[in-house]
Amino acid sequence: MKLSIYRYDPETGDPPRMQAYDVQPEAGDKKLLDLLMRLRVQDDSLSFRRSCREGVCGSDAMNINGRNGLACLTALDGLKEPIVLRPLPGFPVIRDLIVDMTQFFAHYHSIQPWLINDQPLPERERLQSPTERERLDGLYECILCACCSAFCPSYWWNPDKFIGPSGLLQAYRFIADSRDTATAERLDFLDDVYRLYRCRTIMNCTEVCPKGLSPSHAIERIRLALLRRSS
Amino acid sequence: MDRPPPRLPVFLNLAAIRFPIGAIASIAHRVAGVLLFIALPIVALLLDASLRSEAGFAAVRDLLSSPFRVVTAALLSWALVHHVLAGVRHLLMDVGVGSELARARTSARLVLVAAPALALLLLVWGLT
Numbered sequence: 001m002k003l004s005i006y007r008y009d010p011e012t013g014d015p016p017r018m019q020a021y022d023v024q025p026e027a028g029d030k031k032l033l034d035l036l037m038r039l040r041v042q043d044d045s046l047s048f049r050r051s052c053r054e055g056v057c058g059s060d061a062m063n064i065n066g067r068n069g070l071a072c073l074t075a076l077d078g079l080k081e082p083i084v085l086r087p088l089p090g091f092p093v094i095r096d097l098i099v100d101m102t103q104f105f106a107h108y109h110s111i112q113p114w115l116i117n118d119q120p121l122p123e124r125e126r127l128q129s130p131t132e133r134e135r136l137d138g139l140y141e142c143i144l145c146a147c148c149s150a151f152c153p154s155y156w157w158n159p160d161k162f163i164g165p166s167g168l169l170q171a172y173r174f175i176a177d178s179r180d181t182a183t184a185e186r187l188d189f190l191d192d193v194y195r196l197y198r199c200r201t202i203m204n205c206t207e208v209c210p211k212g213l214s215p216s217h218a219i220e221r222i223r224l225a226l227l228r229r230s231s
Numbered sequence: 232m233d234r235p236p237p238r239l240p241v242f243l244n245l246a247a248i249r250f251p252i253g254a255i256a257s258i259a260h261r262v263a264g265v266l267l268f269i270a271l272p273i274v275a276l277l278l279d280a281s282l283r284s285e286a287g288f289a290a291v292r293d294l295l296s297s298p299f300r301v302v303t304a305a306l307l308s309w310a311l312v313h314h315v316l317a318g319v320r321h322l323l324m325d326v327g328v329g330s331e332l333a334r335a336r337t338s339a340r341l342v343l344v345a346a347p348a349l350a351l352l353l354l355v356w357g358l359t
Contacts, residue, residue: 008240016240063242066249089248092239100239153254156243200257201324206332207251220330 001025001035002082005046008093016093018084025076032079033060033071048097055210058145061088062097068147070210088150090159104146107163111171111189116182132178139173139218141211142166148205148215154198161194165205165215168196172218175225184229191226256339259346260317263310270307301358308353313346 001023008016023039033053040046049059053072060071063086065079091099117126149155149164163171171190174180190196196219205215250258281291320338324330329338 006242010239016242063248066247084247086242086247089243090241092241094239151248153257201321201330202257203253203330203332203335204251206335207253214332217330220325220327223325224327 001076001079003035003039004082004084005096006086006093007046007096009045010095020082030075030077031072032064032074032076032083035076035083036060036071036085047095056143058143061145061147061150061210063087063089063150068151068208070145070147073210088146090150090156091146099146099150101146103159104149104164104166105144107149107167108144108170111163111167111174112182112186113170113174115174115177115180116185117179118181126179128178135176135178136173138213139169139176142169142173142213143211144170145210147208147210151204151208153202153204154200158194158198162198163190163195165199165219168199168222169213169215169218172222175222183225187222187226187229190222196222196226252336252339252343256317256320256342259313259343260321263314263317266306266310267314270310301354304357305350305354308350308357309347312349312353313342316342316346316349 003021003023004018005021006016007019008014021039021042023035023042025035025038029035029038031053033050036046036048036050048062048071050072051057051059053060055070055073058070061068062071063084064071064074065084068088071085085097087093087097087099091101091104094100144166146166148169149166152165154162155164168190171186175183175186180186199216199219201216201220203216206213206217209215277291277294280287282288320329320342324335324338329335
């Protein structure tokens with residue numbers, strides 16, 4: 001199969017270029033990551049992140065034929081050749097397909113992605129009703145691969161100020177949690193022209209989420225929660 | 232002393248990105264908005280000139296009968312219709328109507344098809 005891959009080596013300082021490859025998949029190679037691993041035998045200078053190889057760790061996010069996705073979840077069948085691989089758009093490139101995610105994680109930390117509860121600790125765990133637990137479905141599954149934020153035009157233009165779809169989905173995960181008592185503070189933090197309201201409901205995030213989640217829906221819920229609070 | 236961090240390249244070549252239909256409807260909304268924003272003062276000035284005097288009216292009429300008229304009118308009609316339709320789509324989605332992915336895709340497609348069609352009707356009606 002033919003591939004065209006974005007190459008950048010910080011040590012030479014040369015501008016990024018596209019390199020053509022031809023690699024034959026072997027029996028059992030089903031996903032793009034399988035092919036990339038085979039390619040690495042050919043060219044061990046090719047750099048990309050991967051770990052779990054089954055869509056749980058979220059490290060092999062990249063731009064595949066113009067759309068963001070996880071190499072390990074992208075089937076080789078049906079991929080148009082040459083398969084064009086580029087790093088996540090809008091993120092600083094460290095090397096080849098590896099991007100610097102510092103800012104992305106800074107936004108994640110800013111929304112305080114942990115349970116805040118100022119009530120005394122119960123003797124056993126804090127219980128939730130099945131309905132309360134169901135509210136977290138579609139939110140807790142996020143693996144922070146950054147496919148969504150790196151496909152969001154609003155995030156491309158304001159990566160320093162807009163939290164981005166991933167961070168906002170995570171923020172709503174805690175707003176929606178019945179055990180969290182900091183909802184008001186969380187909403188106060190998000191009620192900002194840049195942090196939340198840079199979202200223009202383009203829905204690129206939901207289009208590319210490899211876990212099938214809908215950050216745009218989470219953002220809509222945050223906006224409605226803010227509206228309900230102010231009225 | 233720490234060395235200054237090297238300037239890292241960023242891949243953001245929009246031509247190499249395969250945009251979903253919603254993104255195309257959205258960027259077209261922006262383009263339409265910019266066109267209307269630029270056109271509005273010009274149209275207002277033309278209207279003002281045409282109302283000022285008979286000579287002014289004749290001058291504006293001559294200007295508007297140039298061959299560029301059809302192209303400009305077509306472009307502005309599309310901009311107006313697209314901006315209104317896409318804007319209403321966004322308003323509805325803001326309150327949760329049609330914000331589910333499949334519906335959002337359908338409505339984006341609908342806006343992109345309906346805007347040129349309605350603009351054409353508007354144009355035919357306006358020029359006859």
